[in-house]
Amino acid sequence: MKQEFKIISSLIEKNSKILDVGCGNGELMKYILENISNNIRGLEISKKNVQSCIEKGLTVIEGNAELDLGQFPDKSFNYVILSQTLQAFLSPEKVLYELLRVGRKAIVTIPNFGHWKVRVDLLFKGTMPVTENLPNEWYNTPNLHMCTIKDFVTFCNKRGLKLSKSISLSGKKVSYIEEKNLNYKNLSSELGIFEIEKLNESNNS
Amino acid sequence: MNKIDSLKKYIVKDILKLDCGKEISNFPIAYETYGELNEKKDNSILIFHALTGDQFPCGKNPITNKEGWWSYALGPNKAIDTNKFFVISTNVIGGCMGSFGPSSIDPSTNKPYGSNFPVITINDMVNAQNFLLDYLKIKKLFAVIGGSMGGMQVLQFVSNFPNKAEVAIPIACTASHSAQNIALNELGRQAIMADREWDKGRYLENDKLPSKGLAVARMAAHITYLSKKGLQEKFGRKLQERDALKFGFEADFQIESYLRYQGSVFVDRFDANSYLYITRAMDYFDLTKQFKGNLSDAFKRSKTKFFIISFTSDWLYPTLENREIVIALNAIGADVGFIEVTSDKGHDSFLLDVPDFLNAVKNFLNNSYRNIHETRI
Incomplete structure (x- = not known):
């Protein structure tokens, strides 16, 4: 888990303004606050998690990312982070566009449904996969829209979203995802970490 | 001499121009303080009371002999810790616990003002309190905090004195008094x-x-x-x-x-x-209108860190109205946190023993104080 935080943090420039969407109990925010930038705040739906964030001295707004991102003006953050939450939204597509409206860059991490363990579960056991990154059963999972790294890359390419950085995490192993190794990384990665920009706007700036 | 006359007061010599157009001067503001101002003078908190509150949030009220109205939240080791902070609490003008109000004697008639008392506003209340801060030589407050009408005063205070408070906690309030209220x-x-x-x-x-x-x-x-x-x-x-x-x-x-x-x-x-x-002052409160429909403008000169709190069962100042303040602050990139505390105790939750609320206030105040004054990142 810490490994993911380190990779996300390494993508962020010092002292930039950051919004962590679905910030949970604030572990990632705390890490960034202590190491990268103190200009960070979170949006979190669970009251219990909001309390945990306040206990840690973090700035957090209780709210629902699918409803409450609208109140932030365009480009009001340098980075908007969405860590392992995209698949839980009713409309991930809309949320992704909102992230890119509110932030100059979005950092999105996704648990990879294409990982070999997931495929083995489905192929040999014939059951929905339960892994470290996907710990829930089919009947109680918050994940409505699981996707693979390949799905996500394809989606971004189709929509003209620029993946300025694509990183694979497997255990503690960190590597880059490229066009030529996409099929392999889609099999070996547990987590995909992407830095995303809107293509037309990154050209202008 | 009656008991009210013996309460601690500051007589404001300056002229205060009220929103109604009248001017007042030589008027009393009754106040209390709790805890000690530290050497750096960076630990003071101004608290604002609600409709029927007064300057006695904790301890025994000398007039009513009842426990103070915010005794769950304020005191040694409580959410607003008087071992740590210097707390200033006043009775609003218009009130009846020693501050200038309709029961004060009108020197021109030697009778109580009664209905001849000028109509006052939330703006007038906080402007009057600022004279007391000058008298106490408090240039910078660590925090302003209050619930209900106290929350309205928090909003008005930050708007009037944008950089006087480092953090602001408006609780269970609104920026614009609703038709229902x-x-x-x-x-x-x-x-x-x-x-x-x-x-x-x-x-x-x-x-x-x-x-x-x-x-x-x-x-x-x-x-x-x-x-x-x-x-x-x-x-x-x-x-x-x-x-x-x-x-x-x-x-x-x-x-x-x-x-x-x-x-x-x-x-x-x-x-x-x-x-x-x-109640008239509350009804007249419309910070949004004061800034021509754009509430964000009320705060755009301020660097104050906000923490807004509402309660699930509060139908008098519902979460929606508290959220509007959050939205206005987010629109200008202000530093704002927000939580809706779960409680069945209605609007009164902020006065009662609601641990989630009290913990949130305590953690926010202590962490903010530490971040601003005790550590540098």
Whole structure:
């Protein structure tokens, strides 16, 4: 888990303004606050998690990312982070566009449904996969829209979203995802970490 | 000399121009302080009271002999820790606990002002309190905090004095008093004014007291401070010291008896004219309109860190209205946190023992103080 935080943090420039969407109990925010930038705040739906964030001295707004991102003006953050939450939204597509409206860059991490363990579960056991990154059963999972790294890359390419950085995490192993190794990384990665920009706007700036 | 005269007061010599156009000077602000101002003078907190509060949030109120109105939240080692912070608490102008109000004596007539007291606003209240800060030589506050009408004062204070407070905690309030709230206040005022003893506001000089009207006003208002669920759980249809209905209009139900009691004890401690004036000030509060429809403009000169708190069962100042303040602050990239605390205790939650609320305030204050004054990142 810490490994993911380190990779996300390494993508962020010092002292930039950051919004962590679905910030949970604030572990990632705390890490960034202590190491990268103190200009960070979170949006979190669970009251219990909001309390945990306040206990840690973090700035957090209780709210629902699918409803409450609208109140932030365009480009009001340098980075908007969405860590392992995209698949839980009713409309991930809309949320992704909102992230890119509110932030100059979005950092999105996704648990990879294409990982070999997931495929083995489905192929040999014939059951929905339960892994470290996907710990829930089919009947109680918050994940409505699981996707693979390949799905996500394809989606971004189709929509003209620029993946300025694509990183694979497997255990503690960190590597880059490229066009030529996409099929392999889609099999070996547990987590995909992407830095995303809107293509037309990154050209202008 | 009556007891009220002996309360701690500062006489404001400066001229305060009120929103109604009148000017006042040489007027008293009654206040109390708790805890000690530290050497760096960076630990002071100004707290604002709600409609019927006063300058005694904790400890025993010397006039009413009751426990202070915010005794759950404020005191040594409490959410607002007086071992750590220097807390300043005033009675608002218009009030009846020693500050300039309708029961004050008008020197030109030697009688209480009564209905001749000028209509005051939330803006006037915070401007008056700022004179006290000058007198206490507090240039910078660590925090301003208050619930309900106290929260409105927090918003107005930050708007008027953008960089005077480092953090601001408006609780269970609104930036613009709603039609429903104006209506409920009007109900209370009409109850007072319908009492013959009110005597067009001159009851004090004529030795009368509109206690029936004021009690009804309080009963109606008290209902709005609770939630339906809270009332149902506490009282349900339980009967008051009887086994069966009496087929009359005595207090058959416990809730009736409770409300009557709340009304009767209120008239002993609160002035009916103050009730009229202060509810009017709340009704006139519309910070959004003051900034031509854009609430964000009220805060754009400020670097104050905000933490806004609402309660799930508060239907008087619902989460939606508190959220509007959050939205306005987010629109200008201000530093703002927000939590809606789960509680069945209605609007009154901020005055009661609601641990999630008290913990949030405590953690926010202590962490913010540490971040601003004790560490540098």
